[in-house]
Amino acid sequence: MSPSLHTIAIVLILGTTTCAHGAELPIFDAHIHYNQDVWEVVPPKEAIALLRKAGMVRALVSSSSDDGTQKLYAEAPDLIIPELRPYRTSGEISSWVHDESIIVHVKDRLKKYKYVALGEFHVSGAKADLLVVRLIVQLAKQHGLMLHAHSDADAVERMFRQDPEARILWAHAGYEQPPRVREMLHRYKNLWVELSSRPDIAPKGHVEAEWRELFLEFPDRFMVGTDTFTTERWNVVGSNASSVRKWLAELPVEVAEHIAYKNGESLLTAGFSTRR
Ligand SMILES: [Zn+2]
Numbered sequence: 001m002s003p004s005l006h007t008i009a010i011v012l013i014l015g016t017t018t019c020a021h022g023a024e025l026p027i028f029d030a031h032i033h034y035n036q037d038v039w040e041v042v043p044p045k046e047a048i049a050l051l052r053k054a055g056m057v058r059a060l061v062s063s064s065s066d067d068g069t070q071k072l073y074a075e076a077p078d079l080i081i082p083e084l085r086p087y088r089t090s091g092e093i094s095s096w097v098h099d100e101s102i103i104v105h106v107k108d109r110l111k112k113y114k115y116v117a118l119g120e121f122h123v124s125g126a127k128a129d130l131l132v133v134r135l136i137v138q139l140a141k142q143h144g145l146m147l148h149a150h151s152d153a154d155a156v157e158r159m160f161r162q163d164p165e166a167r168i169l170w171a172h173a174g175y176e177q178p179p180r181v182r183e184m185l186h187r188y189k190n191l192w193v194e195l196s197s198r199p200d201i202a203p204k205g206h207v208e209a210e211w212r213e214l215f216l217e218f219p220d221r222f223m224v225g226t227d228t229f230t231t232e233r234w235n236v237v238g239s240n241a242s243s244v245r246k247w248l249a250e251l252p253v254e255v256a257e258h259i260a261y262k263n264g265e266s267l268l269t270a271g272f273s274t275r276r
Contacts, residue, residue, distance in 0.1 A: 025245050025256060026057040028264030031120065031171060031196040031225025034061055034068035035090055042234045044075040050234060051079060054241040057261055060225075060268055062120050062148065064090040066109055081268055083117035083148055084109050086136065093122050097130050106136070110143060116268050119148025120171050128155035129162075137162045146268065148194075153180055160188055169223070169268075172197050178210040185218050192267060195259075196225030202247035212251065219255040223264050224248075 034047060042050070051059050062085035063069040073080040086102050087093065096102050106118070118140045123133055128151065140147050141163050149156060150171040159166055167190045173181050175198075184191055195201060201211045215222060226240045227233065248256040 024055050025248060025260045027055055027241050027244065028223060028261035028268075029054075029056050029059045029225050029241075030169065030194045030223040030264055030268070031227045032059040032061045033085075033120075033228050034063045034072050035229070036063075036065060036068060037090070038228070038231050038234060039068060039071065041231050044071045047072060047234065048076045048079065050237045051076075054238045055245075056241065058264060058269065060117070060148075060264065062117075064088070064092070066113075070113065077272075081272055082113065082115050083119055083146075084113070084115045085119060086121055096121065097123055097127050097132050100132060102132055103135050103139075106139060110139070114271060115143075115145060116270060116272065117146035117148045117169065119146075119169070120150050121148070122150045123155050124152045125154045126158070128158035133159070134162055137166060140166060150174075152176065153184055156184065156188075156191065160191075166190060167267075168192070169194055171225075172227075178214050182214055182217070185214075185221055192221050192223065192263065194223045194225050196227040202243070205243070205246055207247040207250050215251055215255055215259060219258045220263055222259045224259060 029051070032051070038047070056079065058081055059079060060081045060083055061069045061072055062083045064085055064087040066084055069080070069082045069085070073082050084106060086096055086106050088105055092099070092102070118136055121136070127133065137147065137159050139145070146167045146169050147159060148169045148171060149159065152174050153176050156168055156170060156174065159168060168188070170191060170193045173193045173195060176184070181193060185193070201208060224244045226237055228237065245260075248260055251259070
């Protein structure tokens with residue numbers, strides 16, 4: 001084993017990385033799901049313990065069904081920030097845009113529980129102009145909620161045309177490349193970008209130059225996340241946080257802190273901050 005591999009192995013075993021500036025960076029994880037198939041395998045107490053062990057100070061949670069989010073929130077209101085995923089089951093990822101009964105469901109949940117966002121939902125291209133998506137954008141406006149969209153740039157633009165004052169958290173940076181992300185951030189002041197499942201940011205453990213430039217240009221517009229969309233993803237909550245800290249440590253400390261947790265804290269904790 002080479003010395004560098006050896007170091008990586010030690011870091012993985014310890015499950016923790018300190019940033020170049022000393023103390024371990026707290027993380028606001030902006031992309032956690034606690035879906036129905038996970039509830040028995042990783043019970044709520046265990047899920048919360050995994051998040052805390054990974055050094056998370058907050059987690060933006062959405063689940064199929066939303067009962068998963070409520071289970072985690074009941075367990076740790078100081079840690080969990082609930083967002084309302086429109087799906088009643090995981091099987092609705094692509095059908096929901098054609099299903100008006102989703103709106104009845106969402107309105108019902110909004111009456112019962114408190115949320116900071118609607119999402120994460122999946123919609124691409126022209127489908128963002130379908131009635132159900134339009135109604136979701138309107139509900140977000142009425143309730144002062146952010147939209148957490150797993151969408152290409154085209155769909156994000158369509159939602160901003162529906163409501164120019166919408167606030168959108170762009171999951172996975174839409175899997176768009178840095179020049180397109182930059183263009184979007186310049187054009188839309190209410191667009192924030194969440195970086196889960198983007199191995200191209202630091203493919204060899206070091207942050208890529210194009211991304212670095214973007215982070216320095218827009219330090220207030222990025223957040224990190226794990227995206228626990230399967231049971232297996234709960235196994236990598238700790239190691240994902242470690243690799244995120246590793247590339248964040250290559251940025252100026254102020255920028256790293258904003259991306260790690262400060263942006264999430266200032267944007268997504270309204271109404272929940274007193275619970276800490
Ligand atoms: Zn997701």
